[in-house]
Amino acid sequence: MMRPHRNHPLWFAFVLHRVSGLALALFLPVHFYMLALALRAPERLDGFLRWAELPLVRLAEGGLVFLLAVHLFGGLRLLALEFLPFSPRQKALAAGAVSAAVLVSGLFLLSAV
Amino acid sequence: MPRSIEFERHDTDILILGSGGAGLFAALHAQQTAPAGTRITIAVKGLLGKCGCTRMVQGGYNVALGPGDSVERHFMDTIHGGKWLPNQDMAWRLCEQAVVRVRELENEVGCVFDRNPDGSLHHKAFAGQTADRTVHKGDLTGIEIINRLMEQVLSRPVERLQEHRAIGLIPTPDGAALSGVLMIDMRSGAFRLVRARAVLMATGGGPSMYRYHTPSGEKAMDGLAMALRLGLPLRDMEMVQFHPTGLLAGDHTRMTGTVLEEGLRGSGGYLLDHQGRRFMFDHDPRGERATRDVVSRGIYAEMRRNENPDQLGVFISMAHLGPDNVRRMFPGMVKRCADCGFDLAGGLVEVVPTAHYFMGGVVVDPDTRSGIEGLYVAGEDAGGAHGANRLGGNGVANSTVYGGIAGEVMARDIARLRALREPDAAVLEAEIDRALRPFAQPAGHVQELRHRLQEIMWDDVGVMRTAAGLERGIGRVAEIAGELAGTGIAAQSRAFNPTWHDWLNLASLTEVSEVIARAALARENSRGAHFREDFPEPGDLDASSFTVARRSGDAVEVTREPVRFTIVRPGETILPEGEPETLVENP
Amino acid sequence: MADNGQLEVSVWRGDSGSGRFESFRVPAEDNQTVLDVVSWIQQNLAGDLAYRFACRVGMCGSCAMTVNGTPRWTCRTHVKKVARNNRLTIAPLANLPVIRDLATDMDPFFARWIGAGGRFVPQRTRDDPVAPVRPDSPGRQAADAGIECINCGVCHAACDTVAASPDYLGPAPLQRAWTLVNDERHGARGAVLAAVSGAGGCHNCHSMGNCTAHCPKELDPLRAIAGLKRATFLGAFGKEI
Amino acid sequence: MLDLRLYIAQRLSAMVMAPLMVVHIVVMIIAVQGGLSAAEILSRTQGSVFWFLFYGLFVAAASLHAAIGLRVIVHEVTGLRGAGLTVLTWAVFGVFFFMGARAVTAVTML
Numbered sequence A: 001m002m003r004p005h006r007n008h009p010l011w012f013a014f015v016l017h018r019v020s021g022l023a024l025a026l027f028l029p030v031h032f033y034m035l036a037l038a039l040r041a042p043e044r045l046d047g048f049l050r051w052a053e054l055p056l057v058r059l060a061e062g063g064l065v066f067l068l069a070v071h072l073f074g075g076l077r078l079l080a081l082e083f084l085p086f087s088p089r090q091k092a093l094a095a096g097a098v099s100a101a102v103l104v105s106g107l108f109l110l111s112a113v
Numbered sequence B: 001m002p003r004s005i006e007f008e009r010h011d012t013d014i015l016i017l018g019s020g021g022a023g024l025f026a027a028l029h030a031q032q033t034a035p036a037g038t039r040i041t042i043a044v045k046g047l048l049g050k051c052g053c054t055r056m057v058q059g060g061y062n063v064a065l066g067p068g069d070s071v072e073r074h075f076m077d078t079i080h081g082g083k084w085l086p087n088q089d090m091a092w093r094l095c096e097q098a099v100v101r102v103r104e105l106e107n108e109v110g111c112v113f114d115r116n117p118d119g120s121l122h123h124k125a126f127a128g129q130t131a132d133r134t135v136h137k138g139d140l141t142g143i144e145i146i147n148r149l150m151e152q153v154l155s156r157p158v159e160r161l162q163e164h165r166a167i168g169l170i171p172t173p174d175g176a177a178l179s180g181v182l183m184i185d186m187r188s189g190a191f192r193l194v195r196a197r198a199v200l201m202a203t204g205g206g207p208s209m210y211r212y213h214t215p216s217g218e219k220a221m222d223g224l225a226m227a228l229r230l231g232l233p234l235r236d237m238e239m240v241q242f243h244p245t246g247l248l249a250g251d252h253t254r255m256t257g258t259v260l261e262e263g264l265r266g267s268g269g270y271l272l273d274h275q276g277r278r279f280m281f282d283h284d285p286r287g288e289r290a291t292r293d294v295v296s297r298g299i300y301a302e303m304r305r306n307e308n309p310d311q312l313g314v315f316i317s318m319a320h321l322g323p324d325n326v327r328r329m330f331p332g333m334v335k336r337c338a339d340c341g342f343d344l345a346g347g348l349v350e351v352v353p354t355a356h357y358f359m360g361g362v363v364v365d366p367d368t369r370s371g372i373e374g375l376y377v378a379g380e381d382a383g384g385a386h387g388a389n390r391l392g393g394n395g396v397a398n399s400t401v402y403g404g405i406a407g408e409v410m411a412r413d414i415a416r417l418r419a420l421r422e423p424d425a426a427v428l429e430a431e432i433d434r435a436l437r438p439f440a441q442p443a444g445h446v447q448e449l450r451h452r453l454q455e456i457m458w459d460d461v462g463v464m465r466t467a468a469g470l471e472r473g474i475g476r477v478a479e480i481a482g483e484l485a486g487t488g489i490a491a492q493s494r495a496f497n498p499t500w501h502d503w504l505n506l507a508s509l510t511e512v513s514e515v516i517a518r519a520a521l522a523r524e525n526s527r528g529a530h531f532r533e534d535f536p537e538p539g540d541l542d543a544s545s546f547t548v549a550r551r552s553g554d555a556v557e558v559t560r561e562p563v564r565f566t567i568v569r570p571g572e573t574i575l576p577e578g579e580p581e582t583l584v585e586n587p
Numbered sequence C: 001m002a003d004n005g006q007l008e009v010s011v012w013r014g015d016s017g018s019g020r021f022e023s024f025r026v027p028a029e030d031n032q033t034v035l036d037v038v039s040w041i042q043q044n045l046a047g048d049l050a051y052r053f054a055c056r057v058g059m060c061g062s063c064a065m066t067v068n069g070t071p072r073w074t075c076r077t078h079v080k081k082v083a084r085n086n087r088l089t090i091a092p093l094a095n096l097p098v099i100r101d102l103a104t105d106m107d108p109f110f111a112r113w114i115g116a117g118g119r120f121v122p123q124r125t126r127d128d129p130v131a132p133v134r135p136d137s138p139g140r141q142a143a144d145a146g147i148e149c150i151n152c153g154v155c156h157a158a159c160d161t162v163a164a165s166p167d168y169l170g171p172a173p174l175q176r177a178w179t180l181v182n183d184e185r186h187g188a189r190g191a192v193l194a195a196v197s198g199a200g201g202c203h204n205c206h207s208m209g210n211c212t213a214h215c216p217k218e219l220d221p222l223r224a225i226a227g228l229k230r231a232t233f234l235g236a237f238g239k240e241i
Numbered sequence D: 001m002l003d004l005r006l007y008i009a010q011r012l013s014a015m016v017m018a019p020l021m022v023v024h025i026v027v028m029i030i031a032v033q034g035g036l037s038a039a040e041i042l043s044r045t046q047g048s049v050f051w052f053l054f055y056g057l058f059v060a061a062a063s064l065h066a067a068i069g070l071r072v073i074v075h076e077v078t079g080l081r082g083a084g085l086t087v088l089t090w091a092v093f094g095v096f097f098f099m100g101a102r103a104v105t106a107v108t109m110l
C-alpha cells in the first residue's frame, strides 16, 4: 500500500490533515449530541461526564484535542501556504505544525490529570 | 488494389510530416493562412512536440537583432561559414526572415528569450560569427520554442497522427505529382495511406549512422531515404557536421554521443590527450576555441595517434576554472554529467566528435517547393541554406523560417492543387513489401548490424576522408544493405514493435549512408565539414560547385552543379563600405 | 556492481486490459541508465517490448516510467541510483492509459495542458518589436520558475489527487497556467484564471507535494498551484493580482 | 470537484474557525483543570449572548467546512460526482447545522 513516491513529509502532512479532518467530522456531531442533552436530559449528561472522568476516556478525549490541534495547525499551515508570500520551507512548517499540535494536546492531557 | 496486405486510407488537404520547428511552424502558418475548413494533418514518428532535434537546441537562435548587427552581416557570415556553397537566395531569406520569426516567436507564440537587465533581448556570441547574434533561453532554448509552438498547435483544429511513421512518398501513376504518404501506425502496426493535396516533409535529417551522434533517437534520415526512392535530387550530401565534444560513456549507453555544450570550450575549458597534454594548439592558434570542424579534426587526429587502448577519446577538463565556478556557470551540464556518473566540474570527462547536423538535403526553391508537384521540404531535410557548414544557431532559424514559409505556401497552393490524386499502386505495393520484408526473414540481430554500419561510417566516411577509405566504405555499406535485407526480426506482432522500427531505421540509414560516401568521393577538395586528407585544399572558390545525388533504379549518381553567386561573389561583400569586419571582441 | 554482473529486471508487459511482470537478466555496466536497461531488453530479449524515448538527455520528457515504484525519467536515471540488490522493477507511468507495456497515452495529459488555458494569447504581432521584459521583475521571476517544464508527466503520475479525481487538471498544466498568469505579455490572464477555477481546477490540489518531490527538473508545481489559488481567491473579490 | 466557490467557502470558514478554536481549546484546558461538570459549563455559558454568537458562528462555519471537506473525500474515494455529490454535501451540511444549532441553543439559552 505505502508506495515509495509518497515517502516525504508533505505527503504525511496531507494524510494527517485528512485523517484528522475526517475524525473531527465524525466526532463533532457526537459532541453536539452530548451537549444538546444538557437541555433535554441533564442527568444523562452528568452521567456522561462522570464516565468521561475515566482515564481511558480522558486519553481518548486528549486524542480528540490532539486531532483538533493537528487539524488546526495543519490548516493554518495550508492557509499560510496559500495566502501568504510563499516560503520554500514547507517541510519545516509541516513539522512545526505537528509539534505545535503535540504541544497543545500535551498541555491538555497534563492539565486533565 | 491487388494486395493481400490491407491498408487504411485517410484523406486530408495539407499533410505535414514531423513536429520539429519546421513541422509545427508549418502547421501553425497553414492554419493561419488556409481558407476555413481546410483539413490540416500533422503526422509524427513520436509524440507531437516531444521528438525531433529542435527540442534539443541548447545554444540558441541566430537573428540579426543585436546591437550593430544587420541582415547583411548575418548573411555574409552564413556564406563564409558555408564556404561559398550555400544557395544564396535561400541563405538570404533565412537571415531576413529570422528577424520576423523571432518576433513572431516572442510576440505571437509566447516564447521568452533571455533578456538584458534593461529588458531588451540578450544576444550571445556563437563561434564563427562577427556579431553577438544568438538569442537563447538559458541553454534550453529548444524546449522553450517547441513547448510554446506545441501549445499553439494543440489548441487549434489540426488533426494529429502521432506515432505514425512515414515510410514512402507515393506518386501518381504518371509520376508527375505526389499522391500521398504511406505510413505505419506504429501503435497498431497498420499501414495507412494518407493522401493530401500538399505534403510537407520536415522529418529533420539526423546523421545517426555514425558511431557517435547527437540527434534524438527516432531520427534516422527517413525523409531523405524516401526522397531518394522517389528519385528526387539531393544536394551537399557529403556535408555532415560533427560537434567536437560528444560524451563518451561506452557503446552500451544511449548517453554516448550526446552533446557537451560549446560554451565549455568557449569559456576556457581544456581538451587533454591521454597524457594530460593540451593538444589543440598543435592544430590551430585559437586552441580549444577554434571552430567546430577544426576542433573535431584535431580531436580525431589525436584519437588516431593515441596508443592507449583504455582510452578512445580525449578529455575535457574544466577544474582549473574552479569547480564551484563551473557548477555555477553550467549547472545543467554538470548535473547531466553527474546523473550518468561523471564529474564535469572537478574531474575529467571523456569526449569524442559526434555527428550533429546534416547540411545536405532535398533540392528545393526558396519557397520550399521540391521537384515534384505537391511535395514541399523544409528544415534539416532541405539542402541549400547552409552549404558546407552550418553556423551554430542557424539550424533552428532554418527550420522555423522555412517551416513557416512552407505552411503559407502550401495554404496558398492548395487553391491551385484542387483534387486529391490517385496513388501509383505499384509503388504503394513495393513500399509495403519493403516494410514487411523483415517478417519473412530468419531472425537476426538488427542492433549489431547498426553498430557495424556506425563503425564503417565513423572509420571510412567520418571526420577525415580519403578516396581509398570512401571506396572501402561504399563497399562495406553495400554489405550491410545486403545483410539487412536477409535479416529478420523475432517479434512477429506489428503493433508497437520497436525492433521492426529499428530495422526500418537501419534501412533508411544504410540507403543514405551510401549517398554520403558517394558524394564525399565526388568532392575532391576540402570545404567546411567535408575534409579530404588526399585533397586538403578548398579549391577555386570562384568555380565552386555543389554535389547533386540522385537515384535511378538501384544506382546512385552524383553530378556537380556550379554555385550561382546571385548576391555576392567570393572576395566581395555586401556590407556597406567602412563596416568593421567584426563587431565581436574575441571572435 | 552486481556480484555476477547481472541485473534482475522485472518489466510490466501488457496493454490497457491486463498485464503482468516478466523477468529478465541484463548485464550490468558502469555507465548504465534505466533506459539503457530497457533498450537492452528490447534489442536482445524481447523485440516487441513497447517503450518510448527520444532525446536521451532529459529534454523531451518521453521516457518517464515507474522505476521501483517511483515515477522517473529513465534516460537520466543511473541504475546505481535506483537498483536494490541488483533488482529493478519497471512499469509504465501511473495515471495515464497504457497503450502497451511501458508506453502510455499522453493525450489526456496534454488535453489538460490546453484545458488549463496553457497557451499564449498575443497582444502584439510579428511586425512589432519584441516586448521589453525586465528579468528581475517579480512576474518574470515567478514565470521563469516553472517555464522549463519538459511535460514528462512524472508529477502527473506522482499526484494522488490526479489518481483520485479524473477531472483534476494536475500539477504540470496548472504550473504552466501560473507561468502565463505571470507573463505580462499574455493577453488572456482572466481566461487562465477562469480555466483553473472550475470543478477540476487548482482548488482540488491538497498541497501534498508529490509533484515537487519528484519533478526531475526540480521545479515546484506545488508553489505554482498555491499561487493560482491565491490569485483566483483575490480575483473573486475583485482584486487584480 | 472543488471549484473556486466551494474553495472560498471552505477557506473562509477555516479562517473563521481558527481563532474560535484557539479560544475554545484554551477554555477547555482551563476548564479541565477544575474538572468538568455539566453545571459548570452551563453556568458559564447560559444566557450569554457572547457565547451564543461564539458557538453559533462556529457551528455555521464548521457545518460548511465539514460538508465541503467530506464532499472532497467522498468524491476522491468513491468517485461520486454530479447531483449525488451535491445532495450529499447539503445533507452533511444540514445534519451538522441542525445538530450544532441544537447544541448551541441548549448550552447558551434557557
Ligand SMILES: Cc1cc2nc3c(=O)[nH]c(=O)nc-3n(C[C@H](O)[C@H](O)[C@H](O)COP(=O)(O)OP(=O)(O)OC[C@H]3O[C@@H](n4cnc5c(N)ncnc54)[C@H](O)[C@@H]3O)c2cc1C
Residues within 6 Å of the ligand: B017, B018, B019, B020, B021, B022, B023, B043, B044, B045, B046, B049, B051, B052, B053, B054, B055, B056, B057, B058, B059, B060, B061, B062, B164, B165, B166, B167, B202, B203, B204, B205, B214, B215, B216, B218, B219, B220, B222, B223, B259, B356, B357, B378, B379, B380, B381, B392, B393, B394, B395, B396, B397, B399
Ligand atoms: C543536441 C542538439 C543541439 C542543437 N543545438 C542547436 C542550436 O543551439 N542552435 C541551432 O540553430 N541548431 C541546433 N541544433 C540543430 C537543430 O536542432 C536542427 O537543425 C533543427 O531543429 C531541425 O529542425 P527540423 O524541424 O527540421 O527537425 P526536427 O526538429 O528534428 O524534427 C523532425 C521531426 O520529424 C519526425 N520524423 C522523423 N522521421 C519521421 C518519419 N519517418 N515519419 C514521421 N515523422 C518523422 C521526428 O520525429 C520529428 O518530430 C541542435 C541539434 C541537436 C541534435
Ligand code: HEM
Residues within 6 Å of the ligand: A017, A018, A019, A020, A021, A022, A024, A025, A028, A071, A072, A074, A075, A076, A078, A079, C205, C206, C207, D011, D014, D015, D017, D018, D021, D062, D065, D066, D068, D069, D070, D072, D073
Ligand atoms: C479549526 C480550524 C480549522 C482549520 C484552520 C481548517 C483548515 C482546513 C483546510 C485548509 C482544509 C483543506 C485541506 C485540503 O484541501 O487538503 C481543511 C480540510 C478539511 N477540514 Fe478543516 N479546518 C479546521 C477545522 C475543521 C473542523 C472543525 C472539521 C470537522 C468538522 C474539519 C474538517 C475538515 C475536513 C473533513 C477536511 C477535508 C480534508 C481533505 O480533503 O483531506 N476542519 N481544513
Ligand code: SF4
Residues within 6 Å of the ligand: C061, C148, C149, C150, C151, C152, C153, C154, C155, C156, C171, C172, C175, C214, C215, C216, C217, C218, C219, C221
Ligand atoms: S513539472 Fe516537472 S515532473 Fe511535471 S511534467 Fe514538468 S518537468 Fe515533468
Ligand code: F3S
Residues within 6 Å of the ligand: C158, C159, C160, C161, C162, C170, C171, C204, C205, C206, C207, C208, C209, C210, C211, C212, C221, C222, C225
Ligand atoms: S502532488 Fe498533487 S495534490 Fe497538489 S501539490 Fe502536487 S498537485
Ligand code: FES
Residues within 6 Å of the ligand: C053, C054, C055, C056, C057, C058, C059, C060, C061, C062, C063, C064, C073, C074, C075, C076
Ligand atoms: S529520452 Fe528525452 S527525457 Fe528521457
